[in-house]
Amino acid sequence: MKLWLKALLSLAVMALLLWQIELAPLLAAFAATKLELSLLAFALFLFQQGVVAYAWHILLAGLNRNLPFCKTLEVHCLGSFFGTFLPSSVGMDVIRAYRLGRYLERGVDSASAMFVTRVVGFLVNFLLALLVAIPVSHTLDNPSLFGFVLLLTAMFIACVWMVLNERMLGLMKTVLARFKLARIADKIVGFRAGIMSIGRDRRAMFKLIALSFFYQSLGIVIIYVLGRALGIELAIWHYFIYIPLITTITVLPISLAGIGIREGAFVFLFAQAGVAQAQALSLSLLLFAQTVALALLGGVWYLFAREQNGLPKPLASSPVIQKESF
Numbered sequence: 153m154k155l156w157l158k159a160l161l162s163l164a165v166m167a168l169l170l171w172q173i174e175l176a177p178l179l180a181a182f183a184a185t186k187l188e189l190s191l192l193a194f195a196l197f198l199f200q201q202g203v204v205a206y207a208w209h210i211l212l213a214g215l216n217r218n219l220p221f222c223k224t225l226e227v228h229c230l231g232s233f234f235g236t237f238l239p240s241s242v243g244m245d246v247i248r249a250y251r252l253g254r255y256l257e258r259g260v261d262s263a264s265a266m267f268v269t270r271v272v273g274f275l276v277n278f279l280l281a282l283l284v285a286i287p288v289s290h291t292l293d294n295p296s297l298f299g300f301v302l303l304l305t306a307m308f309i310a311c312v313w314m315v316l317n318e319r320m321l322g323l324m325k326t327v328l329a330r331f332k333l334a335r336i337a338d339k340i341v342g343f344r345a346g347i348m349s350i351g352r353d354r355r356a357m358f359k360l361i362a363l364s365f366f367y368q369s370l371g372i373v374i375i376y377v378l379g380r381a382l383g384i385e386l387a388i389w390h391y392f393i394y395i396p397l398i399t400t401i402t403v404l405p406i407s408l409a410g411i412g413i414r415e416g417a418f419v420f421l422f423a424q425a426g427v428a429q430a431q432a433l434s435l436s437l438l439l440f441a442q443t444v445a446l447a448l449l450g451g452v453w454y455l456f457a458r459e460q461n462g463l464p465k466p467l468a469s470s471p472v473i474q475k476e477s478f
Contacts, residue, residue: 165412177430189381211265216355233450264346280397
């Protein structure tokens, strides 16, 4: 889907929501926001980003890449600055993998670690979405909802399989070689080799899966705190039902950075629990504001980063690295 179509869809959905809700109740919802709870939610959000960077760091350690955690965290935040307004979160990950790859002897290892981190994170989210889609389908009297989430999960797994399948890789190498792009083919081979190497490290994968469940659950708690800041009096279990579904819907590459689609999903699903549309939209916008704030912090970090004085030198890999405990 072309970028201008995604932007048009995002603008159209946002315009429809604002026309339907009107500005006055939306401003009233923001005015009633409790500052202390908003700040608490943002502090938890920053901690959550540290968890993501740490998961990435663990996988790099499994590949014997001796990279300080602070450098991984720096690249994660700088990637937020450069990638927040790209068409999808995938673009942000590409920037992060590219920047971190400049510190490694084999830059493709950063992409492999990022890929595995994202895949496991998405699989955990899809699992949560499948589990919560059952009671939500019953509540909304819409059994097709579970089928929709199941279809998205199957499509995601199929895409991952195509990326890692050896025959597909061989076909891709043949095509690239015909167009004299053998160097790109070699990068792809190294990318897959890094992924398979990470997958064989059971200890690292166990840590990653545990961190992914923690990360996803913490994300739901953060949105719950934001909801309380807006005066939404819903029990936390409602969030554990709705947020995985919203995240799954937002994954669809049909809008600009999920804008519009995410807000519409918040308004529709939270309305099922009796939440006012203005409050639901405010909740989604506050959540997006956290992402923008992280991007601004990443921009400040970028201004003070030493690497601006020249290209960074690759950090030497170590043949033996002591695994971090979890």
